[in-house]
Amino acid sequence: MTLTTVLLLPLILTILVGVLELGAVRIVAERARIAADIATVTAVNDQDVDELARSGALRPSSDAERVAREHFALNLSVLSASLDATPEAIAEAADVVVFAQAGQVDPRTGDAYAGPTVRLAAELPIRTPFFAALLARPVTVVQLRSASSAR
């Protein structure tokens, strides 16, 4: 019985560390989703002011895509210690699309947006040192998607 107890100890500790690392991956992914949300909201609020003044129509500014990438990187920077790439590289590689008019269909998801929209999809490489030791998986990639519409 004592032998069983001693043998079970590493197993229990392995499960504990695995649970904590899985939790850590999820929290990094959720924090990155918040970063993506801020980026798309900021970008879609970057309206073409001349068009707005002239016709009252909502239309994202011509630099909305750049604004989305820039703010995604800025908001990801707090997570840089957990990421396997720089925030700037992740933001640069992200698929950012500006849908200037209502009703346009997103080819990636098939969603039709009710208003002018900025959509961001990215792959987030998260460092997982324990999974590396246990499963030979040093990096876990999480898919992110965020879309914000103006109204």
Place this chain on the structure above:
Amino acid sequence: MTRGASDAGTATLETTLMIVVLLPVLFAILEFGDAYHRWLAQDAATAHAARFAAEVGGDSPEVRALLSEALRDSGIDPTRAEVEIDPPRVGWREPIRVSVRTDLVVAIPFALTTVLPLRSSAVARGELAR
């Protein structure tokens, strides 16, 4: 010593050993689960505060009140939170960063008691034309 008394002693020893091992494991999962939950809630509150600060043009009592309410709703004492809004006044399309830091005490029986700093930060863009 009889055989029955010896078995009972072994069982007591094994139970004690397992409690000493399993209790910290259980509490570690509970405490870190709570820490993760608080961290996410604090992040979301910080993001909302950054957006609001960008709308109203910077640091203001309304931004602080919104942040305090969001933190309180998440079970975080806002009076113990360190909040920084930089810059305090922001113009059209200028970046504004809201940073929040709180300390969470993590106590795991038979293992450790420590203070975990939870840091959140969000950057938004000024939307007020001055």
